[in-house]
Amino acid sequence: MDFLRPASWEEALAAKAEHPTAVPIAGGTDVMVEINFDHRRPEYLLDLNRITELNEWHVGEEKVALGPSVPYTKIMENLRTELPGLALASHTVASPQIRNRGGVGGNLGCASPAGDSHPALLSSGADVEVESQARGSRLIPIDEFYKGVKRNALEQDELIKAIHIPKADGPQQFSKVGTRNAMVIAVCAFGLALHPSTRTVRTGIGSAAPTPVRAKAAEEFLNAALEEGGFWDSGKIITPSIAKQFATLASGACNPIDDVRGTANYRRHAVGVMARRNLMWTWESYRGEGRTLEGAA
């Protein structure tokens, strides 16, 4: 095994081009487990810790450019206003020790359906910026990023440079089911973002299909129902029948398996419950945000 320690982004791209099988390591919270248990013996480890820009974030006009190595602790502490969904999800990751090391880039690189940040990235409509020495950088929309169980859209010579996440334009929520608050891999998870500026709702489901997915049918139904009923203008309470149908459709978007953490049936059920709760929580804060609430009183 060789340990490659590029001092700059350009060096890292060169190293990845030369050794396409090199395994990038940043926080190490996934990669080191596999090495410790002898599940993986990569020929090269590509340490990204020295590349400072991967550890930084920039808050722009419309988006946050998040470095893939920015640890979850920093996201919780610094980006709660801009990225509330991701900040909530970050807080559910493992333990303080793990949150101090792990970041969103590792979730994306590993592409486990159980990664906690995926629902927030899906519901906010993030883009993943990847780069290779040969072909330069490209943006992969999050909807096209997940390709299968632990497979993503990255080419062998590419590295994740940044995650561009639209700043929240409305309330966002995240829920996760597990056996305790800390140190759990999600049995299943759900993220929801209201986008009042476009009058749309986006969702993300974790751990209930081979990849993280959006509940597209549920979104389409809800978008139409909210529009039709004039809910965005009136800020009325969402009727139970709409919420129920939204939850049913969210359950339907799952394609779960039975495993040690839970059964497929349980996951479908729990995703429906979380979908309804997330919708209610976000809608309550949308209604409370001092818009003109005609007809809501």
Add this chain to the structure above:
Amino acid sequence: MRVNFTVNGRQQEADDVWEGESLLYVLRERMGLPGSKNACEQGECGSCTVRLDGVPVCSCLVAAGQVEGREVVTVEGLADYAKHREDSHPGGACGSVCGGTDLQQARQWQAKGTDGQTGEGGELSPIQQAFIDAGAVQCGFCTPGLLVAADELLERNPSPSDGDIREALSGNLCRCTGYEKILDAVRLAAARQEEAV
């Protein structure tokens, strides 16, 4: 490969380090510092917790090569680290542990108390003393990780709520189920810290 890094404030060098080796292995097997415990090797139990550039991390999940040029504080250096913090940086942290703990001393570190049970007369950090006084040590395996995590909590947040304590220690497992006494110990250390100010 060779790795140069600071351990408990002193520059150290580890040779013949395997590229896939963890920081925990280097500390225990190459530096002779077995205070950080090796249990789950997957970040689940927190018994290998150390400070890396001031931040608590699971040393089993840090690749040895990643600590090149960086600073590590282990439980063996905790008493000196806490003393130095109190003397020179009241209310704050010290990035570089200005003085540091000699490796030989760290290897032979023990609570040099006149009484092994109470720690009386020993050179302990306040959190270590509080663990003894509160009876928070049973088999002792989880203790080093808990001490490092709890000390960092009190450095960052001098008067933590019970919720803060639970969250800060949520990555440390104790299989003797001594959590209540551990919470007591952290509360005790926090109260003593406040009294001292």
